[in-house]
Amino acid sequence: xxxxxxxxxxxxxxxxxxxxxxxxxxxxxxxxxxxxxxxxxxxxxxxxxxxxxxxxxxxxxxxxxxxxxxxxxxxxxxxxxxxxxxxxxxxxxxxxxxxxxxxxxxxxxxxxxxxxxxxxxxxxxxxxxxxxxxxxxxxxxxxxxxxxxxxxxxxxxxxxxxxxxxxxxxxxxxxxxxxxxxxxxxxxxxxxxxxxxxxxxxxxxxxxxxxxxxxxxxxxxxxxxxxxxxxxxx
Numbered sequence: 001x002x003x004x005x006x007x008x009x010x011x012x013x014x015x016x017x018x019x020x021x022x023x024x025x026x027x028x029x030x031x032x033x034x035x036x037x038x039x040x041x042x043x044x045x046x047x048x049x050x051x052x053x054x055x056x057x058x059x060x061x062x063x064x065x066x067x068x069x070x071x072x073x074x075x076x077x078x079x080x081x082x083x084x085x086x087x088x089x090x091x092x093x094x095x096x097x098x099x100x101x102x103x104x105x106x107x108x109x110x111x112x113x114x115x116x117x118x119x120x121x122x123x124x125x126x127x128x129x130x131x132x133x134x135x136x137x138x139x140x141x142x143x144x145x146x147x148x149x150x151x152x153x154x155x156x157x158x159x160x161x162x163x164x165x166x167x168x169x170x171x172x173x174x175x176x177x178x179x180x181x182x183x184x185x186x187x188x189x190x191x192x193x194x195x196x197x198x199x200x201x202x203x204x205x206x207x208x209x210x211x212x213x214x215x216x217x218x219x220x221x222x223x224x225x226x227x228x229x230x231x232x233x234x
Contacts, residue, residue, distance in 0.1 A: 003115070004170070004178035009073035011175035013051050020053060023109070026210035027224055028137050029057070031203060032108065035135055035228055036061055041104040047092050047124060048110030052078025055085060063104065068095065092120035100129040109224075111138045111188065112180045115168070118191060125195035125231060134197060134229040140204065143223045144169075144182035158221045185225075192229055201228035 005012075019025050032054075041063045046055045049067030051074045058065045059082075068090040069075055078087040090096050092107075093116045105124050114120045124134055146160035164184050171180040192199075204222040207215045 003113070003168075004176075005071045005113070006073065008176040008178050009071055009077075012074070013077050015174045015176060016051060016053060018053065022207075022210050022214055023224060024053075026207045026215075027205055027218070028108070028226070029054075030208055031205045031226060032106075032135065032137055033057065033061070035133075035201065035226075036063070036104070039133075041133070043102050044104040044106060045095075045097070045102040045127060046106045046108065047095070047120075048107065048113060049078060049087060050074045052082055052085060052087055054106065054108045055087070056082050058104075058106070059085065066102075068092075092123060094119070095123045095127050097127045099126055100132075101127045103129045103132040105132070105134045107134070107136045107138070109137055109139070111136065112144065112182075113178070114181065115179075117181070117183065117188070121188075121191040122195055125192075125197060128231045130231055130234040132231050133200075134192075134231070136227045136229070138188070138225055138227075139180070140222060140225050141183060141185040141188075143221065144180060145184075148217075192227075195231075197229040197231055199227065200230050202226070 015021060044058050044063045044065045046065060046067045049055050049069045052067050055065045055067040067078060067087045070091050075087045075089060092114050105128050128134055142160050145163040146158055148156055149159055150156050166183045168179045168181050171178055203226045205224060205226060207218050
């Protein structure tokens with residue numbers, strides 16, 4: 001069964017552009033890049049790189065970057081936009097790299113797209129060198145378990161249901177229709193801790209610009225989280 005990405009790739013490319021959507025441009029890009037600047041990363045892997053937007057941002061920091069994604073249309077766009085970059089087909093559940101091949105692995109809003117997260121997180125840890133960093137941005141688990149609704153009196157509220165039930169649901173916006181996986185935060189945390197990784201940073205970053213009404217809604221229910229994990233040195 002399709003997860004929607006092949007069918008939605010053209011709409012995704014049009015929606016992202018180079019600036020990115022609100023979540024990337026106004027919430028996540030700046031704090032993600034702060035975690036990378038001024039540090040001695042040499043080789044990075046962007047898992048689920050899509051059209052290559054964040055790969056290009058990482059390369060601009062002087063870090064050799066490889067992007068991997070299972071959607072051919074997105075990879076073709078990444079190569080067209082960045083002919084000197086390295087973009088290869090592949091899935092997070094079976095990364096085609098040797099152990100310890102990267103000192104930085106990035107998962108930028110891709111955990112929610114991965115069907116077999118129990119295989120993918122060990123793979124990310126495997127290809128990470130001792131002392132290396134796994135940098136994650138993801139939707140918060142309460143956001144994937146809920147949504148805004150309005151009662152008969154016009155009062156808006158955010159309703160969460162089925163938080164502990166792992167499931168894939170269709171998400172639709174701007175001509176895009178893809179599977180997003182809801183999982184409780186504890187599942188992600190236990191998988192990461194189970195790989196012996198050490199949590200070095202956690203944040204629910206605030207918007208730093210954008211439409212004021214959207215910023216106000218985000219301040220009520222943050223949509224994103226960031227985590228930085230370290231693989232202990234051997």
